[in-house]
Amino acid sequence: MITYENLHDTLSFYSIDCRQSYYISSGNPIFDFPETPFRMDYYALCICTAGEINIEIDKQKYHINAHCFLIAAPSTIVKFLETSEDFKMKLLFFDKNFLIKNISDPFIIEKMNLFSSGSYNIVRTNEKNSVLLQNLLDYLKKKSRKQGKFTEEIVRTIIFNLLLETADIIEQENSSAFEKEEGKKDIYLKFSSLIRDNIRKDRTVQFYADQLFVSNKYLIEVIKKACGKTPHQVIDETLLKEAYMLLGNPDITISEIAFELQFNSASAFGRFFKKQTSLSPSEYRSRENILS
Structure with a gap:
């Protein structure tokens, strides 16, 4: 039995060599998943675009379908259980140190209040919000392919935009006096x-x-x-x-x-x-x- 202890190992399961500080998926159908739990070593934003999946996160089971998204911090433990044949998702992985480079506040991500369950959050939103995030992911993938003088800063800015839009969607769903x-x-x-x-x-x-x-x-x-x-x-x-x-x-x-x-x-x-x-x-x- 193989244990995927981090994201690098998990992506290697799909023959993806992720040595960069971020990775953006293609959104193509996925037909095979690791059988064992693995621990995230990056931050992750995953959006279900079609079909459905049953997943276990930190020993809690969830059912996710189209327009649901998962936002997770490093240390989150994930296990894939079963998916429908038409399941598709778009996702982004990124390293916090990459994102906060040249940022004075090291807790900028935490202050966005993204993680209601400690290290992750699953949000069921509408098609409009889902498409907004998907379009930003598509734009991010397009820009990341162009290697220019300011590519890294452009990518960093788009990821910040994605997180702020995600935080805004979560804020719409949840607000409290605290x-x-x-x-x-x-x-x-x-x-x-x-x-x-x-x-x-x-x-x-x-x-x-x-x-x-x-x-x-x-x-x-x-x-x-x-x-x-x-x-x-x-x-x-x-x-x-x-x-x-x-x-x-x-x-x-x-x-x-x-x-x-x-x-x-x-x-x-x-x-x-x-x-x-x-x-x-x-x-x-x-x-x-x-x-x-």
Whole structure:
């Protein structure tokens, strides 16, 4: 069994050598998909243009059809389940460092409020909005093919435009009083980003509070208001995602996974995993037929 741990590996499944900081798809029909889950290592915008697909994202199952789109951040874990024969999608992958080059605010993407589920968002919109995004993707692909002095800046500008249009569509669908509290929203967005970057290094609430220059109590208040969970619960959920990803690779032992995730022992990792899922790591692997 092959585990696709990142986007480069997944695109290589389709004989696509993606060494650039971005990739724009053709929108042609897709007939074959990786069977195993994989973790995004780029940002992604995927628009279903025809047919339908059943997909699992961070262990949650979704049904997506025409004019739905997925916007996802790095660390999102995706598994394709089944598609209709006429399924088509247009997509864009890009690296954040490419996008924010020469931009003073490193949290510009997070501030667009694109990810309602932590690291991704699935939006069901109308044909008009879908066509708008598709046309921008087509324009982006056309411009990316022309290698000129300002091609990189043009591509970067179009991607920003795409994200802002996407954020505007999401804003139309969802608005809340919390979004108007800019200071608290910034803390929540930075907290989410810091967890994605540091989950394998540190999972204490104090670490993230220190990074954000706020007290534990204030961080708990902000995060609970933003998503209805405590910082500790968000940290555990993110850690569980990492565990699922590593357990999907049969070449890595459970002891190695425990070490990678900074647990004191395999048994400590096993207790954490069973508390979250009601299964031991080995039982999960057996259930999912992940055999070495």
